[in-house]
Amino acid sequence: MKFISLVPVLLFSINVFSEALPKAVKDPQDNPSTPEKIALGKQLFFDGRLSLNNKVSCNSCHSVTNGGTDGKMVSTGVDNKLGGRNSPTVINAAFMSVQFWDGRANTLEEQALGPMLNPVEMAMPSHDAVVEKLKKIPGYVATFEKVFGTENPVTINNVVKAIAAYERTLTTPNSPYDKFATGNKKWLNKPAQRGFELVRSVGCLNCHSGPNFAGPILPNGQGFYQKFPVFPGSEYDAKYELTKDLGRYEHTKNEADKNLWRVPTWRNIAKTGPYFHNGKVATLPEAVKVMAKTQLGKDLGKNEVHDIVEFLLSLTGEIPLQKTPKLPPTPKNVTL
Numbered sequence: 001m002k003f004i005s006l007v008p009v010l011l012f013s014i015n016v017f018s019e020a021l022p023k024a025v026k027d028p029q030d031n032p033s034t035p036e037k038i039a040l041g042k043q044l045f046f047d048g049r050l051s052l053n054n055k056v057s058c059n060s061c062h063s064v065t066n067g068g069t070d071g072k073m074v075s076t077g078v079d080n081k082l083g084g085r086n087s088p089t090v091i092n093a094a095f096m097s098v099q100f101w102d103g104r105a106n107t108l109e110e111q112a113l114g115p116m117l118n119p120v121e122m123a124m125p126s127h128d129a130v131v132e133k134l135k136k137i138p139g140y141v142a143t144f145e146k147v148f149g150t151e152n153p154v155t156i157n158n159v160v161k162a163i164a165a166y167e168r169t170l171t172t173p174n175s176p177y178d179k180f181a182t183g184n185k186k187w188l189n190k191p192a193q194r195g196f197e198l199v200r201s202v203g204c205l206n207c208h209s210g211p212n213f214a215g216p217i218l219p220n221g222q223g224f225y226q227k228f229p230v231f232p233g234s235e236y237d238a239k240y241e242l243t244k245d246l247g248r249y250e251h252t253k254n255e256a257d258k259n260l261w262r263v264p265t266w267r268n269i270a271k272t273g274p275y276f277h278n279g280k281v282a283t284l285p286e287a288v289k290v291m292a293k294t295q296l297g298k299d300l301g302k303n304e305v306h307d308i309v310e311f312l313l314s315l316t317g318e319i320p321l322q323k324t325p326k327l328p329p330t331p332k333n334v335t336l
């Protein structure tokens, strides 16, 4: 009898356990990580010389010491040009099966090709121009040779491979929630535990499921998309311009993709505001209210919002300590 009564408890723990964040990311077959490749990728990630004015680096908009984002409504690129969307965090991005708010890149490698050429981000005229610049920095040429071999090592594909290898190290295990999910109940305070129940019962987890709270684990390239707003017509549509940007449609031009967005992660959400693709919502309680209304057609009470926010706060993990890397210098007689 005793044995039988244990079964539901075991099942419950296994179910909860499966929701913890994996400790590490699996490398793709064509881009195995090495410590040297990761170190090179980190240098490139921090290096403004990948941009037209030598000032805007990936880290400018995805500060890895600051939640992997810039904290702005929308990002500013070269010459302070404003972009149209909020900068999503690079932290735990490696767990997402597609990249960008609208999922238009399948892998981190493919994603990293975009910003260097984006006129409102790094604004380089071509990938060849990026490679030509890097070839003028002897410190980089030597490191690329070490990492990728001596035959034509400085290529744009190797640049994005190194950057992606670095990004795959930016994961945040051991959040209070993960400690709770792996069996240590004391890690969630009572409001957070109620919040966990609420996100299940009101329906948030229909979309924000899985270990990343961003939908089911899918193979790379297959995104988990949902309409936003599912229930149009609330006051929030106009207040926060929710339907101005048509989301995935802007990329595919497919009618069915209008206002379709990738379901984003809740991991470290306390550190990645302001919220939504346009960054129009400044605080987490407001973001929760907007979601309940637009995605579930529900008005949450003050206490419910409070408890859900407490739960979301428990998803802040251990962000790996990042020291600014030393970059190879530009030789004195060279202009980039």
Ligand code: HEC
Residues within 6 Å of the ligand: 045, 056, 057, 058, 059, 060, 061, 062, 075, 076, 077, 078, 083, 085, 086, 087, 088, 089, 090, 093, 096, 098, 099, 100, 101, 102, 108, 111, 112, 115, 116, 120, 121, 122, 163
């Ligand atoms: C000027 C600011 C800016 C710069 C510079 C920039 N990004 Fe971004 N990044 C953004 C914005 C904004 C988005 C979202 C765009 C969208 O979804 O349409 C984004 C999206 C991403 C994503 C997708 C994350 C996710 O969850 O979907 C990754 C990864 C990323 N950037 C990495 C990089 C890398 C690597 C570099 C340097 C090569 C870089 N970014 C340079 C602003 C920037």
Ligand code: HEC
Residues within 6 Å of the ligand: 101, 199, 202, 203, 204, 205, 206, 207, 208, 225, 226, 227, 228, 230, 261, 262, 263, 264, 265, 269, 272, 274, 275, 276, 277, 278, 287, 288, 291, 292, 295, 296, 308
């Ligand atoms: C029908 C699917 C769906 C449901 C249900 C849903 N969400 Fe979302 N959630 C999304 C999508 C899609 C986005 C991205 C919206 C955008 O484009 O800005 C999002 C974004 C968010 C964000 C902002 C993320 C960021 O990085 O800016 C938060 C916070 C959030 N949801 C919380 C919740 C909460 C809490 C609930 C339950 C009250 C909930 N969601 C219910 C699909 C859903």
